Amino acid sequence: MSLQEQIHDIAVRARTASERLAELSTAEKNAWLQRCAERLEAARERIRAANVRDMAEAGETGVAEPLVRRLELSDAKWADMIQGLRDVTALPDPVGAIEDMRVRPNGLRVGRMRIPLGVIGIIYESRPNVTVDAAALCVKAGNAVILRGGSEAIHSNLALAEELRAAAVDTGVPEDAVVVVDTTDREAISFLLRESKHVDLIIPRGGPGLIRMVTENSHIPVIAHDAGVCHIFLDATADEAMAREIVIDSKLRQMAVCNGLETLLVHKDAARSVMPGVLKALHEQGVEIRGDETVCQIFGDAVAASDADWAEEYLAPLLAVRVVDDMDAAIAHVRRWGSDHTDVIVTESYANSQAWLRRVNSSTVGINCSTAFADGFRLGLGAEIGISTSKLHAYGPMGLEELTTRKFVLYGEGQLRE
Numbered sequence: 210m211s212l213q214e215q216i217h218d219i220a221v222r223a224r225t226a227s228e229r230l231a232e233l234s235t236a237e238k239n240a241w242l243q244r245c246a247e248r249l250e251a252a253r254e255r256i257r258a259a260n261v262r263d264m265a266e267a268g269e270t271g272v273a274e275p276l277v278r279r280l281e282l283s284d285a286k287w288a289d290m291i292q293g294l295r296d297v298t299a300l301p302d303p304v305g306a307i308e309d310m311r312v313r314p315n316g317l318r319v320g321r322m323r324i325p326l327g328v329i330g331i332i333y334e335s336r337p338n339v340t341v342d343a344a345a346l347c348v349k350a351g352n353a354v355i356l357r358g359g360s361e362a363i364h365s366n367l368a369l370a371e372e373l374r375a376a377a378v379d380t381g382v383p384e385d386a387v388v389v390v391d392t393t394d395r396e397a398i399s400f401l402l403r404e405s406k407h408v409d410l411i412i413p414r415g416g417p418g419l420i421r422m423v424t425e426n427s428h429i430p431v432i433a434h435d436a437g438v439c440h441i442f443l444d445a446t447a448d449e450a451m452a453r454e455i456v457i458d459s460k461l462r463q464m465a466v467c468n469g470l471e472t473l474l475v476h477k478d479a480a481r482s483v484m485p486g487v488l489k490a491l492h493e494q495g496v497e498i499r500g501d502e503t504v505c506q507i508f509g510d511a512v513a514a515s516d517a518d519w520a521e522e523y524l525a526p527l528l529a530v531r532v533v534d535d536m537d538a539a540i541a542h543v544r545r546w547g548s549d550h551t552d553v554i555v556t557e558s559y560a561n562s563q564a565w566l567r568r569v570n571s572s573t574v575g576i577n578c579s580t581a582f583a584d585g586f587r588l589g590l591g592a593e594i595g596i597s598t599s600k601l602h603a604y605g606p607m608g609l610e611e612l613t614t615r616k617f618v619l620y621g622e623g624q625l626r627e
Contacts, residue, residue, distance in 0.1 A: 212392065216400040219355060219388050220407035223328045226383035227353035231325045235302040237382065238349050242298040244376040245345070246291050252372050257282060259364040260337065267361045275524040278465040279335040280362055290338045293592035297345045300591045303610050304351045307618060318620035323613045325351030327409035330401055331594070332357045332423055334415035337365035342592040344373050344387045350612035353386050355408065357401060359415070360393035367391060402427040412607075414595045432603060434595040436522040437467030438548040439580045442539040442565070443487070444556035445478035451577065452479075452555045453487045459553070459580040461494055465524045467596060468551055468573075468583040472519060472529040474539045480507055480532045488530065496526045503532040519546040536561055540568055547571060549598040551583035572598055572605035 210218070230238075249256070260282040267277050282290075303323045310320035329352050331343050340356055347354035358366040370389035377384045390397050402411065405428040413423040414434045424431050441459060443452050459470035475484045480503060488498050488508045498504070499518045500511035511530065518529040519542070533539045536554075543552050553575040554565040562576040573583040573596075583606065585593025590608030597603045603611035 212394060212397060213400045215392075216390070216397055217404065217407075219385075219390065220328070220401070220404040222385040223353040223355050223388055224407040226385040227325065227328050227351075229383045230348065230353055230386055231304070231327075231351045233351065233382065235304075237380065238302065238351075239298045241348060241376055241380045241382045241386075242294050242345055244380050245341070245373055246294040248372040248376050248379075249291060249294075249341070249369070252368070253287070256365065256368045256372075257287075259368040263337075263362050263364045270361075272361050275465040276335045276359075276361060280337065280365075282337055282365065286338050289586060290341050293342055293586060294345050296586070296591035297349050297609070300349070300609055302349065303613050308615070315624050316622060317624045320618050320620070321615040322618045323610070324616050326612060326614055328353045328355065328407060329594075329612070330355045330357070330404075330408045330411045330429070332398055332401070332411065332413045332415070332419065333595075334359040334419060335362055336414075337362045337369060339414065339595075340366045340369045340389065341373070343594050344370075346592055346594050346607075346609060346612055348382070348386050350609050352612055353383070353388075355388050355390065355401065357390040357398060363391075363393055398423070399426060402429060405429045412595055430602075431599075432597050432601075432607070433599045434467075435550075435598040436548045437469065437550040437583075437596070438471050438520060438522050438546065439468060439551040439583070440472045440474055440539075440543050440547060440553070441470055441580065442474040442533075442536070442543075442552070442554045443476060443479050443483055444536065444554055444558060444561050445476040446557035446561070447476075447479050447483050447555040448557060449483045449486055452483050453490050455553070455555055455577070455579055456487050457490055457494070460491060460496060460528060462579070462581050464526060466581075467522070468580050469524065470528065470580050471521060471523055472531070472542075472546070474542055475504075475530065475532050476536070476539070477503075477532055477534055480504075484508070484530075484532075491528060494526075496528050498528055498530055500530040501532060504530045507532075522548070536564065540565075543569055543571070550596065551575070551580045553578060553580055572596065 306323045307320040373387045411429045498511040499514040505511045551573040552571045585606035594607040
């Protein structure tokens, strides 16, 4: 069987599985989720061994350091992955819910019912925990999922998928509810992107090159999970201690993630009072400061930034810093250089905080908090399929509801259209 035929066969099998999945009860789907957690825990050492093998091979082949860090199934990532399964189990099942019920003048009742999207293809780099998070959310929402991870995580992904599929057999869920493409041949992606008859949605997660390739070549609708060029704006009234803690958490908590801080904007009235302490704390933690002319004058350890720095997703101990005249200038910077991911203001001004919320239209906008909260797990979604920077059909962290659509349902008593 050729590679194209293999991918077509996967798509057909996933479509067949999706038809059964859409009819499963919440209890059946939850039983599968619980069994997944049990099987993964039992197979932890085998899966971790596969992950260690992936990391060793990634190091030998020169995979970029941020991707290697994302690849590791650390104890913390493992705990979050297992907890994510349990949290998704506890979430209300959106499938079948009827919303917006209205009664027309002729007595016809009109509502909208949530239904699965069908078959979802997810193309992603590194991060083997995505295999489990994505499968959990897709299946709970009644969708089959085709997972094509990066070659650098092939052993981890296959080991994880083996347990997810075995859990399906154990609980009576269609085994092809979860399929991992088991080849590292990049042409498999091209073939998958042509399966528009059997695949309803493609979600790419990775670097700009992957996102661009998928969006330019897909015959299937795409929700882009693009770069995270996240900003914090220190307003003129920002409290220095709060600003320092928020910036440190946003930048240092975990740098190789899309919700990490990449650019700090500082109101000119806070440049000499608030900014030096913030930058000093970062610099002492090994962060290189790339600043504009004013930043370099005030903070002697900064190096001059170029225009390229304002659009950069570093995923590394680097931070771009700019002093701006006012909030209008900060918002103009975000609109020009941002990626519609996450942008936060630190301020004591209620008026400015509300203006920031109204005027900044990134997928997550915050007041006086870390950018790290742009995460489905932390926002109560149980887990996330990713963070959409596309405004259609979902925007921001995608949980269960974002993996469904709605159909109109009509309740009549013999009404006819006259």
